Amino acid sequence: MSIGLLWFRQDLRLADNPALHAALAECSQIIPVFIDEDGGNSGLQPAQSAASHVWLHHNLLDLQQRLKAKGATLVLRRGAALSCLQQLQQETGATHLYWNRRYDPRGIACDTAIKQQLAAECNLRSFNGALLSEPWTVLKKDETPYRVFTAFWKAKLKQGLATLPLPEPARITGPTQRVSSLNLDELAYLPAVRWDVAMMQHWQVGEVAAHRALDVLIEQRIATYKARRDFPAEAGTSQLSPHLHFGTLSPRQLWHYAQAYLAENPAAEEGVRCFLSEIGWREFAYYLLYHFPHMVDGALDQRFNVFPWREAEDYAADLQRWQQGQTGLPIIDAGMRQLYATGWMHNRVRMIVASLLTKNLLVPWQAGEQWFRATLVDADLASNTMGWQWVAGCGADAAPYFRIFNPVLQSEKFDKAGDYIRRWVPELRDRDNKQIHQPRERGDGVKGYPLALVDLKASRQRALERFGVIKKG
Numbered sequence: 001m002s003i004g005l006l007w008f009r010q011d012l013r014l015a016d017n018p019a020l021h022a023a024l025a026e027c028s029q030i031i032p033v034f035i036d037e038d039g040g041n042s043g044l045q046p047a048q049s050a051a052s053h054v055w056l057h058h059n060l061l062d063l064q065q066r067l068k069a070k071g072a073t074l075v076l077r078r079g080a081a082l083s084c085l086q087q088l089q090q091e092t093g094a095t096h097l098y099w100n101r102r103y104d105p106r107g108i109a110c111d112t113a114i115k116q117q118l119a120a121e122c123n124l125r126s127f128n129g130a131l132l133s134e135p136w137t138v139l140k141k142d143e144t145p146y147r148v149f150t151a152f153w154k155a156k157l158k159q160g161l162a163t164l165p166l167p168e169p170a171r172i173t174g175p176t177q178r179v180s181s182l183n184l185d186e187l188a189y190l191p192a193v194r195w196d197v198a199m200m201q202h203w204q205v206g207e208v209a210a211h212r213a214l215d216v217l218i219e220q221r222i223a224t225y226k227a228r229r230d231f232p233a234e235a236g237t238s239q240l241s242p243h244l245h246f247g248t249l250s251p252r253q254l255w256h257y258a259q260a261y262l263a264e265n266p267a268a269e270e271g272v273r274c275f276l277s278e279i280g281w282r283e284f285a286y287y288l289l290y291h292f293p294h295m296v297d298g299a300l301d302q303r304f305n306v307f308p309w310r311e312a313e314d315y316a317a318d319l320q321r322w323q324q325g326q327t328g329l330p331i332i333d334a335g336m337r338q339l340y341a342t343g344w345m346h347n348r349v350r351m352i353v354a355s356l357l358t359k360n361l362l363v364p365w366q367a368g369e370q371w372f373r374a375t376l377v378d379a380d381l382a383s384n385t386m387g388w389q390w391v392a393g394c395g396a397d398a399a400p401y402f403r404i405f406n407p408v409l410q411s412e413k414f415d416k417a418g419d420y421i422r423r424w425v426p427e428l429r430d431r432d433n434k435q436i437h438q439p440r441e442r443g444d445g446v447k448g449y450p451l452a453l454v455d456l457k458a459s460r461q462r463a464l465e466r467f468g469v470i471k472k473g
């Protein structure tokens, strides 16, 4: 009899789960386990955010129920992963341990230590459940990693992505003995003051919900994705990011559904290719994090380590107004309020608000990254650090330092009728379609909405001068 521990991490699904698939092929009994490494203060996982903890709670609930329906019970433990797994192995006599790989430096260090420590007791096997292909399989001719997205994506596409997604198992046989577990509520992922209830009205969590969202994408959005993806008032994008982060959907499933749709709808090629290249950006983010682990908290372009950002005591009040959606710049405030209310912000607006913070306000990108990490349901170490560094100009394939988004022009272009602003900044609802993009002027009669935090022209000039120092460096 072989007993396999199946360690769930960011792969909270039953279909297309290579670790689960292998465990079922090799073991007669499976013990699925989730470990709360943060709560155990192991310091091994990057801190989860408040909003994504809420998502995680609902996701674990869904996984518990789905596993139960198949015959297995999810075991919840808290603490350092190594000691939790050692303990479980001793308690159950497990002979095998399975997981899908992670790519952040602390996760890799943790998994390496577990492999060393448990190798004598357990047959350990790890798999790729999170990416289209492993980061170490795509390198330049000189064997160094790519830093430019288009070249990276071209090389990756050349590899071919032939393997089909794995099916959902019909049955998962659990152990004969009872294995002790914490209750989900004991992980305390839900806040004491229940702000999460309003936020979660915007979302459906779990594997079945992920597939419903995928169907909506394929049936209603993917064909027009390229044309509609930049307009925040529209439902033009997939909103699959939290599902991809927690692994209720795999990129391989997405890839194959999209390709199957394309085979039957060749006219949708532009939309499908554009959508898949966004999945490519996600791959690039994980690739960069794997090859350049210092990106977690330092600039990829190390010339930026000496960049003269403003000091914390100097920018604290500005940062707070930005966080609260009270900058007096309509598109910025709409985005920051959408984020706070729903745990998600449209990609175009993420770029605009990040540019304002890092360029016009000269606040270090890490402060913005931290706020996004605390408030996004899709908060993801790889994509968030890449996104922030791209906008700040210090990442791979970064926007050039002189590209400073003008929030008013961006708003006029991508929210022409002001629908997005009206939805999130009701104080401006009665302004006409031209005025709605502009900061207020003194005496204009708008009540309850602040004057602009910063003069866009002067702050742009200040940013250009400071970023010019890097250019010369």
Ligand SMILES: Cc1cc2nc3c(=O)[nH]c(=O)nc-3n(C[C@H](O)[C@H](O)[C@H](O)COP(=O)(O)OP(=O)(O)OC[C@H]3O[C@@H](n4cnc5c(N)ncnc54)[C@H](O)[C@@H]3O)c2cc1C
Pocket: 229, 237, 238, 239, 240, 241, 242, 244, 245, 278, 279, 281, 282, 283, 285, 345, 346, 347, 348, 350, 351, 354, 372, 376, 378, 379, 380, 381, 383, 384, 385, 387, 388, 391
């Ligand atoms: C400053 C900044 C911070 C960001 N932080 C995060 C983050 O913490 N988590 C996160 O998942 N994405 C992040 N992004 C990327 C992007 O904004 C979101 O992935 C996207 O808005 C999610 O919405 P969607 O699922 O509708 O995307 P779609 O447009 O439908 O794209 C499909 C999927 O592709 C991936 N994707 C799309 N664009 C990007 C991108 N630029 N980088 C990486 N992956 C991408 C996502 O997994 C997304 O779900 C950030 C972008 C910026 C500019």
